Amino acid sequence: MIGIFDSGSGGLTVLKAIREEMPSSDVVYFGDIKNAPYGNKSREELSQHTINAISFLKDKGASSIVSACNSVSASLSLSLLDAFSFAPNTLIEMVGPTVSMFKGTNHTIALVATPATIRSEIYQNAFRMIGKEVTTIPIPALASAIENGEPSETLDAIVADAVPHISADEYSTLVLACTHYPLALSAFKKNIDPKIAIIDPALAVARRVKKQLWPMEVGDGKTHLYITQDSNTFRALVADLFPESAGAIEVIQ
The missing domain is CATH 3.40.50.1860 (Rossmann fold)
Incomplete structure (x- = not known):
């Protein structure tokens, strides 16, 4: 399963591109709306939010991670990545x-x-x-x-x-x-x-995901959506981009 995370709704643009490139892959998406936006956070705050997001996705069964947030990509450190013991080529950033x-x-x-x-x-x-x-x-x-x-x-x-x-x-x-x-x-x-x-x-990132993860990440084409705070904006975008998943959004604490 591919795990994708962002500070909120922006990563849905990356999810859409990945869905188009890899329609049969299972995907779990984490949108940290409660702490959005990430772009004004300190490096320390970004690192903590990243740890929380990756931990959540791995707990949900993600075997590969896509950081769909440029601010997070800028804060990723080798020590943080080592802590999660990623297999080669299974962490993809922007x-x-x-x-x-x-x-x-x-x-x-x-x-x-x-x-x-x-x-x-x-x-x-x-x-x-x-x-x-x-x-x-x-x-x-x-x-x-x-x-x-x-x-x-x-x-x-x-x-x-x-x-x-x-x-x-x-x-x-x-x-x-x-x-x-x-x-x-x-x-x-x-x-x-x-x-x-x-x-x-987004398309370049999706093609990199396909290049590095196909055919390892082949499943039933399911999409699971989790957000840390309810959002009409997020729900409207999901209804527009992924109408089949509009009722599958789960708000977590």
Whole structure:
């Protein structure tokens, strides 16, 4: 069984991509809505939330883990991973698959993410390893606004305030390095030059999951959804993306 975790609803975009790539795999999803957003947490807080999430997923039978949260990917430590004794290639995070998309290309890249992700410099360092510099732009309020179900006008205003200087003369590509941000794709399209490609890394992550876990993770195609606090936003997204699972959401303490 594949375990997927995120601070809330954003990871559903990754779950959808994984479902499309691996429809017969069993998946258990953990959304830590009670502690969302993760993007404003300290490294110590992120580590504790990560331990809690992985422990929960493993208790539910997950044999492989997908961290569908860029802020968590930025805080993962070798000591934390060693504590869970993962088998090779059974822990997949967001950064590696995202950066790999641009290896050997001539893209000029701007990247939007949470403050925690940018503060860690994990993307900046990863891009340098493939010979690229990337301009990073934090959007502190966006993930929580999405999680709280704020109206589209609010999301438009937050994005407009963050990205006015992104020009097609300087950048060919904008990477959405937070899994919540694709849920505000229309806001980015309204505020970004249409010549700039907007990249949602979910598909690249899903393909990495398939490459590393197929055919090991083959089951009955069941999806189990757990959240730490009830959320109308989460329920609405599940009803839209996974209507067959809309009644299978369990709120845990």
